[in-house]
Amino acid sequence: MGSRLVDQLGAQHVAGATAAALAERIRALILDGRLTVGERLPSERALALELRRSRSTTTRVYGLLETDGYVTRLHGGSTRVALPNVAPSASSGDDESAxxxxxxSMDSTPGLYDATVRSLPRLAAMRGTSGYSLQGLPELRHAVAQRFTRRGVDTDADEIIITSGALNAVNLILAAMGRRGERALVEQPTFPHALEALHRHGYRLVPTPVDADGWDHRHFTDTLLRSRPHVAYLIPDFHNPTGATLPEPERARIATTARSSGTRLIVDETTTELDIDRGSSPLPMAAFSPEVITVGSMSKIAWGGMRVGWIRADRAVITRLLATRPSFELGTALLEQCIAVELLSDMPxxxxxxxxxxxxxxxxxxxxxxxxxxxxxxxxxxxxxxxxxxxxxxxxxxxxxxxxxxxxxxxxxxxxxxxxxxxxxxxxxxxxxxxxxxxxxxxxxxxxxxxxxxxxxxxxxxxxxx
Structure with missing residues (x-):
C-alpha cells in the first residue's frame, strides 16, 4: 500500500515534476490541511520508490520544505509535517480586503431581527427551568417534525433531537453509533468536515463518484453490496459541492440496497431548501426506509450564526443518541431554539x-x-x-x-x-x-x-x- 502523501499528491499529477514543483505541491497539501502538522512522511528512499524518481530528487524536495519550515527532519530518523512560524504577509489573503x-453561506435573513424580538417572551417564560434542553424544546421539535410530514414523511416530535448545527449532529451520531475500523461510504466530492469527522471516529473511507450531472448509481449500489460499509454519508439535495439532486427512483434503490448490506444511511439535508429553479421536490430519503438518519440545520436558510440543527431518526436511535449526548454537551442554546421556532413558522x-x-x-x-x-x-x-x-x-x-x-x-x-x-x-x-x-x-x-x-x-x- 502506498503512503498517504503520494495518495494525496496523485502520482499521475506529479510525473516528471521538478524537485521544486514537488515541494510546492506538498507545501500546498500542508497549507490546505490535507496533510496534518506532526504527520510522519515517507522516508526519502520510500518516496523515491513510490514516485519512481531518484533519491537525490526526493532529498532535494525535503530539503526545500525544511528550509521553508514545512517539515522537520531528524538525522537518521523521521520527516514530519510542520508549519513555519512566520507572520502573515500582506499578500496572503488575511487582510480585511480579502x-x-x-x-x-449567505448573510442573515431579513426576518432574523424580528424573529429574535418575538422569541424573547418565549425565552423569558423558561427562566424558572434549569435551562438545559437535552432533546430540544418541544415546540421546535414539533415544528421540525411538521416540516418532514409536509414533505411526505410522517414524523413525530419524539423522533427529533435539536442539535447545535448539522455537523454537531453528525458528530453526535458517530459518537453514539460509530465503529472504529469499519468502512464508511462517502461521495466524492463531499463536505470536507464530514470527511474529517468520519476520520476522527476511526472510519476507513470508501468513495463513490458524484458530479454536477449526478451520481454513478451502479457504482454506489455495487459498492454498498461489495464493501458493506457500516455507514454511508450522502447529500441527496443540491449536493455540496456539485449541486446535483438524487432522483427519487435512485433514492428508493439506494435505501433498499443499504438495508440489504446492513449500512446505516446518514443523510445530510442542510442544503435541501436551497432551491432556485429545480422544478421538483423529491421525497426525502427517510421516506424510503425507517432506518435512515437525517440531519439538517438553520445555517443555510437563515444564518450561519444560528447554530441550530436537528436529527430525525427512529425512537430506538434517538434513545441511544440521548444517552451519549451528555458526555460532551447538555443541549442547544435556548435563545437560538426560540428564534428557530419563530423562523420556521414563516418558511415561505x-x-x-x-x-x-x-x-x-x-x-x-x-x-x-x-x-x-x-x-x-x-x-x-x-x-x-x-x-x-x-x-x-x-x-x-x-x-x-x-x-x-x-x-x-x-x-x-x-x-x-x-x-x-x-x-x-x-x-x-x-x-x-x-x-x-x-x-x-x-x-x-x-x-x-x-x-x-x-x-x-x-x-x-x-x-x-x-
Whole structure:
C-alpha cells in the first residue's frame, strides 16, 4: 500500500515534476490541511520508490520544505509535517480586503431581527427551568417534525433531537453509533468536515463518484453490496459541492440496497431548501426506509450564526443518541431554539429570500466566468455553489495564485479523499453580486497567471470550508 502523501499528491499529477514543483505541491497539501502538522512522511528512499524518481530528487524536495519550515527532519530518523512560524504577509489573503470563497453561506435573513424580538417572551417564560434542553424544546421539535410530514414523511416530535448545527449532529451520531475500523461510504466530492469527522471516529473511507450531472448509481449500489460499509454519508439535495439532486427512483434503490448490506444511511439535508429553479421536490430519503438518519440545520436558510440543527431518526436511535449526548454537551442554546421556532413558522419568507439571493449570486458567477477560456460552469439549479470544470488539473495551482490577489479559494481536492479532482473548483453563489464580481476579477488575474505559466507564490491555508 502506498503512503498517504503520494495518495494525496496523485502520482499521475506529479510525473516528471521538478524537485521544486514537488515541494510546492506538498507545501500546498500542508497549507490546505490535507496533510496534518506532526504527520510522519515517507522516508526519502520510500518516496523515491513510490514516485519512481531518484533519491537525490526526493532529498532535494525535503530539503526545500525544511528550509521553508514545512517539515522537520531528524538525522537518521523521521520527516514530519510542520508549519513555519512566520507572520502573515500582506499578500496572503488575511487582510480585511480579502474575499473568502471557502465559506459558501449567505448573510442573515431579513426576518432574523424580528424573529429574535418575538422569541424573547418565549425565552423569558423558561427562566424558572434549569435551562438545559437535552432533546430540544418541544415546540421546535414539533415544528421540525411538521416540516418532514409536509414533505411526505410522517414524523413525530419524539423522533427529533435539536442539535447545535448539522455537523454537531453528525458528530453526535458517530459518537453514539460509530465503529472504529469499519468502512464508511462517502461521495466524492463531499463536505470536507464530514470527511474529517468520519476520520476522527476511526472510519476507513470508501468513495463513490458524484458530479454536477449526478451520481454513478451502479457504482454506489455495487459498492454498498461489495464493501458493506457500516455507514454511508450522502447529500441527496443540491449536493455540496456539485449541486446535483438524487432522483427519487435512485433514492428508493439506494435505501433498499443499504438495508440489504446492513449500512446505516446518514443523510445530510442542510442544503435541501436551497432551491432556485429545480422544478421538483423529491421525497426525502427517510421516506424510503425507517432506518435512515437525517440531519439538517438553520445555517443555510437563515444564518450561519444560528447554530441550530436537528436529527430525525427512529425512537430506538434517538434513545441511544440521548444517552451519549451528555458526555460532551447538555443541549442547544435556548435563545437560538426560540428564534428557530419563530423562523420556521414563516418558511415561505425564508425560502423566497434564499431563492432571490441565490439566483442573483448564480448570475454573477456566470457573468464573471465569461471570457475565462477553458472554464465550464454546469447548470446550477440550486445549492451553495457552482462546481466548475477548469479543463485541466490546475485547481491547487489556481488556489495558490489566487492567494496573491486576496482571494481565498479552496481547490477541488479539498472536497475529496485521495487528493483527486484537480480539474474542479467550487465557487460559491452565496455572496452579494457586487462582491462576487470583485471575486471574479481576482480569479481572472490568478487564471491568467496560471495559464501563462507565471503563478505567484501564495499561501494556501487550512481554512474551514462551509
Amino acid at each position: 474575499i473568502d470563497l471557502s465559506i459558501a 419568507s425564508l425560502t423566497d429570500h434564499v431563492r432571490t439571493r441565490l439566483r442573483a449570486g448564480r448570475a454573477a458567477v456566470a457573468e464573471g466566468l465569461i471570457g475565462l477560456e477553458g472554464i465550464t460552469m454546469p447548470p446550477t439549479p440550486g445549492g451553495l455553489s457552482a462546481w466548475v470544470d477548469l479543463g485541466a488539473p490546475i485547481s491547487t495551482s489556481l488556489s495558490l495564485a489566487a492567494r496573491s490577489h486576496g482571494l481565498v479559494l479552496p481547490p477541488g481536492p479539498r472536497f475529496t479523499t485521495g487528493g483527486v479532482l484537480e480539474r474542479r473548483l467550487r465557487i460559491p453563489i452565496t455572496l452579494p453580486p457586487e462582491r462576487t464580481a470583485e471575486a471574479m476579477n481576482r480569479l481572472r488575474l490568478a487564471w491568467d497567471e496560471v495559464r501563462h505559466g507565471s503563478p505567484q507564490r501564495g499561501e494556501l491555508r487550512h481554512e474551514a470550508v462551509v
